[in-house]
Amino acid sequence: xxxxxxxxxxxxxxxxxxxxxxxxxxxxxxxxxxxxxxxxxxxxxxxxxxxxxxxxxxxxxxxxxxxxxxxxxxxxxxxxxxxxxxxxxxxxxxxxxxxxxxxxxxxxxxxxxxxxxxxxxxxxxxxxxxxxxxxxxxxxxxxxxxxxxxxxxxxxxxxxxxxxxxxxxxxxxxxxxxxxxxxxxxxxxxxxxxxxxxxxxxxxx
Numbered sequence: 001x002x003x004x005x006x007x008x009x010x011x012x013x014x015x016x017x018x019x020x021x022x023x024x025x026x027x028x029x030x031x032x033x034x035x036x037x038x039x040x041x042x043x044x045x046x047x048x049x050x051x052x053x054x055x056x057x058x059x060x061x062x063x064x065x066x067x068x069x070x071x072x073x074x075x076x077x078x079x080x081x082x083x084x085x086x087x088x089x090x091x092x093x094x095x096x097x098x099x100x101x102x103x104x105x106x107x108x109x110x111x112x113x114x115x116x117x118x119x120x121x122x123x124x125x126x127x128x129x130x131x132x133x134x135x136x137x138x139x140x141x142x143x144x145x146x147x148x149x150x151x152x153x154x155x156x157x158x159x160x161x162x163x164x165x166x167x168x169x170x171x172x173x174x175x176x177x178x179x180x181x182x183x184x185x186x187x188x189x190x191x192x193x194x195x196x197x198x199x200x201x202x203x204x205x
Contacts, residue, residue: 048176055168059161066154073150077143084139088132095128 099121 048172052169052172055165059165062161063158066157070147070150070154073146077147080139080143081136084136088136091128091132092125095124099124 102117102121105117
């Protein structure tokens with residue numbers, strides 16, 4: 001019931017209000033679109049078919065919003081991975097340049113320093129490669145975690161939207177059935193009153 005009222009509140013229904021912490025934040029981008037609809041037409045005057053169309057369009061907008069969040073998260077992940085790869089490449093190139101500089105310096109001082117310089121250069125390269133690989137894997141895991149979280153959030157929003165549409169349709173069907181029942185009772189009462197009037201006229205005549 002709380003989720004149904006939350007959905008009605010999103011589309012501008014002025015009935016009972018129930019607090020739904022976090023719902024407005026999750027669909028902030030929906031509010032501006034729905035506000036335009038609310039300003040142009042009273043939600044309570046819509047027909048059953050218009051309500052169903054509005055509910056479906058709202059759910060589709062929420063789904064698109066969730067997909068957009070996931071796409072943004074994926075783009076962020078790709079950017080982080082590319083940036084990490086670039087930094088790793090720069091670090092390796094820097095280490096290689098330092099190694100070459102060490103070799104050049106060693107050659108000027110004599111062959112006896114070459115072996116030690118080569119060993120130092122190799123250590124620098126290996127260390128840089130290990131650090132780059134570690135940083136890359138760390139960022140890759142972080143990016144995968146962000147993408148997975150965004151995907152789960154998107155799936156949850158889609159599920160919530162679908163469930164709220166179903167619940168709202170059930171609620172609307174109940175309202176229509178109650179209105180039909182009241183109309184039938186009113187019609188019967190009017191018919192009975194009209195019959196009583198006819199009988200009274202007949203007696204007077």
